[in-house]
Amino acid sequence: MNKANEANKVKVKGFFSTLFTLFTSFTFSLQAASTSSVAVDAPSAFSAAGSTVSLNGTSLLEVARSVGLGREEYVYAVHWGVLKVGHATLGSPDIVRHQDREAYHLVSTARSLSFFDAFYKVRDRNEAWLDAATFRSLGFLKNLREGRYRRDEEIEYNHATGRFKATIKKKKGQIVHEEGSMKPWAYDVLSALYWVRAQNLNVGDEISIDVNTRKDWPMVVKVLKREKVRTPAGDFQCLKVEPMMRDEGIFVQKGKSMHIWLTDDARKIPVLLKAEVFIGSVKAELQEIVYNDLSPSLDSSSGTPKME
Numbered sequence: 001m002n003k004a005n006e007a008n009k010v011k012v013k014g015f016f017s018t019l020f021t022l023f024t025s026f027t028f029s030l031q032a033a034s035t036s037s038v039a040v041d042a043p044s045a046f047s048a049a050g051s052t053v054s055l056n057g058t059s060l061l062e063v064a065r066s067v068g069l070g071r072e073e074y075v076y077a078v079h080w081g082v083l084k085v086g087h088a089t090l091g092s093p094d095i096v097r098h099q100d101r102e103a104y105h106l107v108s109t110a111r112s113l114s115f116f117d118a119f120y121k122v123r124d125r126n127e128a129w130l131d132a133a134t135f136r137s138l139g140f141l142k143n144l145r146e147g148r149y150r151r152d153e154e155i156e157y158n159h160a161t162g163r164f165k166a167t168i169k170k171k172k173g174q175i176v177h178e179e180g181s182m183k184p185w186a187y188d189v190l191s192a193l194y195w196v197r198a199q200n201l202n203v204g205d206e207i208s209i210d211v212n213t214r215k216d217w218p219m220v221v222k223v224l225k226r227e228k229v230r231t232p233a234g235d236f237q238c239l240k241v242e243p244m245m246r247d248e249g250i251f252v253q254k255g256k257s258m259h260i261w262l263t264d265d266a267r268k269i270p271v272l273l274k275a276e277v278f279i280g281s282v283k284a285e286l287q288e289i290v291y292n293d294l295s296p297s298l299d300s301s302s303g304t305p306k307m308e
Contacts, residue, residue: 060135066266067197069104069130070095071292074269076284077232078110086112086122088284090270092194093292098129098138099156106130106190120147128190135195137212140188155214157182166214178214186212192219197268201239220244229261229272233286236271237264 064070073091077084088110096105105127112122123145129138137157144151152169166178187195192211196219199207205223210216222242229238238261258275262268271286 060132063135063198064104064132067194067268068092068289069106069194070132073107073290073292075287075290076273077287078282078284080282084113085116086110090193091290092130095132096129101138102132103129103138104132104194106194108190122146126190128188130191130194135198136185137187137191140190155188155212157186157188157212159184164212164214180214182212183210183216186210186216189213193270196221197262197270201241201262201268203239224259226264227261231271231285231287233271233288236261236269238262238271239264239268 068074069092071092073089073093076088076090078086078088088108090108092104092106094105096103098105106129108124108126110122110124112120125143127141129140130136131138136159139157140153140155142151142153150169150171153166155164155166157164162181162184164180164182166180168176168178170176187209189211192209195209196207201207201223203223203225207221207223209219211219220243222244224240224242227238227240229236241260241262243258243260258273260270260274261272262270269286269289272283273285274281274283
C-alpha cells in the first residue's frame with residue numbers, strides 16, 4: 001500500500017473512531033458547569049414518597065415509558081459528508097435481571113456497510129443495565145471491533161460500597177482486572193444519556209452529571225436552542241444540545257463541535273447527531289423507531305416494572 005492510501009486509511013479509521021465513539025459511548029468533556037448555568041445534580045433530582053422513587057416529581061415508571069426504556073430501539077443512518085457508510089442503533093429492548101435486580105437493558109451498536117468492510121470493518125456493541133427501581137447504573141459492557149482494533153471491557157457498579165470492578169481483555173488476549181472507587185450516583189455512559197433525556201430541559205440550561213468509565217468525570221450538556229429538523233423518519237421540533245467533548249478517543253479539534261437534536265417533548269428522542277472532525281463532517285440521522293410490543297407489568301407496591 002502506498003503512502004497516500006495508507007494516509008487515507010488512517011483518516012478513515014479516525015473518522016469511524018470519532019463517529020462510533022461519540023455515538024455508542026456518548027462521552028463528553030471534563031468541564032464544570034458555569035455559575036450562570038442550571039446545574040442538575042443526580043441525587044437532588046430524585047425524591048421518595050414511601051416506597052416509590054420519583055425523578056423531578058415524576059414516577060420512575062412514567063419517566064421510563066416516556067424515554068422508551070424496555071420498549072424502544074432507534075435506528076440511524078451514518079453519513080460521512082454525502083456518503084452513507086454505516087448504520088447505528090440505540091435503544092432499550094427489554095427488562096432483564098442484573099445483579100439480582102430488575103433492570104432496563106440498554107444497547108447501542110455500530111456497523112459499517114458491506115462495501116466498506118474490506119477497507120475498514122466496524123462491528124461495535126455496547127450494553128448497560130439501569131436499575132428499574134432506583135434509576136442507578138448497575139453495569140456496562142463494551143465490545144469494539146474496528147479494523148484490527150479489538151476492545152472488550154466489562155464494569156460492575158456497587159453503589160452500596162461506592163466501588164466498581166472491571167474486567168478488560170487486552171489486544172493479545174490477556175485479561176486484566178481492575179477495581180476502584182466511584183462517586184455516588186455515577187453513571188455509565190449509556191445510562192447517562194437516558195438520565196439526560198429524562199430531565200426537564202429548557203434553552204439556556206446546562207446539565208451536569210457524574211460519569212464513571214473506570215474513572216470519574218463530569219459530563220456537561222448545554223441546551224442551545226429550539227429547531228425543526230428533517231430526517232428519514234420524519235420532521236421533528238427539537239432542542240439542539242451541545243455535549244462538551246472529552247479528548248480521550250475523540251478526534252475533535254479545538255474550535256470544532258458536536259451537536260445533538262432531541263425531540264422537544266417528554267420523549268427527548270435523539271433524532272440527529274452531527275460532528276465536525278479533522279476530515280470533514282459526520283452525522284447520524286434517525287431512520288426508524290422499532291417498538292417492543294411487550295409491556296412490563298406493574299408491581300403495585302413499588303410502582304416499578306415487573307418481569308413476567
